[in-house]
Amino acid sequence: MSSLRTSRTRLIGAAATVVLAAFSLTACNDGTGARTEGASTAATPTASSPSSDAPSSDSGSDSGSSAGSSSDGRSATATTPSGARTSASKVPVSSGKPVICEGSNTKTVAAPLSRPVNYMLLTVTNTGGKSCYLHGYPAVRFGEAQAVPPVIEDSKPQAVVTLRPGESGYAAVNLSAGDGSGSNGYTAKSLTVYFHGPSGNESVGAGAHPPLPAKGVYVDDSLKVTYWQQ
Numbered sequence: 001m002s003s004l005r006t007s008r009t010r011l012i013g014a015a016a017t018v019v020l021a022a023f024s025l026t027a028c029n030d031g032t033g034a035r036t037e038g039a040s041t042a043a044t045p046t047a048s049s050p051s052s053d054a055p056s057s058d059s060g061s062d063s064g065s066s067a068g069s070s071s072d073g074r075s076a077t078a079t080t081p082s083g084a085r086t087s088a089s090k091v092p093v094s095s096g097k098p099v100i101c102e103g104s105n106t107k108t109v110a111a112p113l114s115r116p117v118n119y120m121l122l123t124v125t126n127t128g129g130k131s132c133y134l135h136g137y138p139a140v141r142f143g144e145a146q147a148v149p150p151v152i153e154d155s156k157p158q159a160v161v162t163l164r165p166g167e168s169g170y171a172a173v174n175l176s177a178g179d180g181s182g183s184n185g186y187t188a189k190s191l192t193v194y195f196h197g198p199s200g201n202e203s204v205g206a207g208a209h210p211p212l213p214a215k216g217v218y219v220d221d222s223l224k225v226t227y228w229q230q
Contacts, residue, residue: 101132101163102195102205110191110210112175112217120173120217122193122210124228126163134161134169134228136196139203142188142219149173155226162230174224175217182220189216 099105105128113119122140126132137151152174161169176182191212194203 096130098131100204101134103208104206108193108208108210118176118178120175122171123168125168126165131164136200137225137227138171139194141192143190149223149225152224152226161228169228171228172226176220177222182222185220187216187218
């Protein structure tokens with residue numbers, strides 16, 4: 001039984017890694033990787049074409065693909081395979097000593113995914129004027145649940161996630177067992193996300209309350225989360 005649980009945990013960790021890797025490709029295309037308007041809806045992460053609101057392009061003579069960005073916040077220019085040049089949006093410059101990411105200086109979006117099933121992606125974007133540290137993993141509370149779900153240890157990054165103004169961090173939530181083996185399942189229609197401090201044992205600042213789909217999301221006692229990822 002112990003070996004089965006260990007194997008299952010590793011599979012969940014691998015699936016969560018796939019979710020985050022796929023979504024990070026999408027984030028590269030549209031700047032944030034998540035929709036922020038209205039209630040969250042099911043989404044499938046893809047690495048296809050850039051979003052329709054991307055900056056307009058001018059024709060150029062260069063071929064190949066290249067991109068550049070300036071560390072001081074100035075605009076960068078990218079060259080597409082067709083030779084068109086696009087101007088990247090200006091990256092905000094952080095001022096002052098970094099702070100801890102929490103509800104008052106970030107915006108959190110919860111997006112249920114259609115694949116893999118039973119997963120949700122949390123996107124936290126730094127909306128403040130200073131860089132912030134996104135410590136540990138999200139302490140999520142669905143509905144009136146009291147216990148904080150465990151973290152998938154295999155997803156731990158090598159360093160603390162640091163978000164400059166405008167940058168986003170991500171975490172995956174395994175809502176329920178895909179094979180139906182979970183118990184004590186229920187439909188949750190509200191979500192609160194709390195943030196950890198450096199010790200990882202306490203919540204700091206304000207919590208976030210990202211909206212869920214009107215029909216809610218199904219969770220059971222298989223609920224797990226990943227660590228925050230860059």
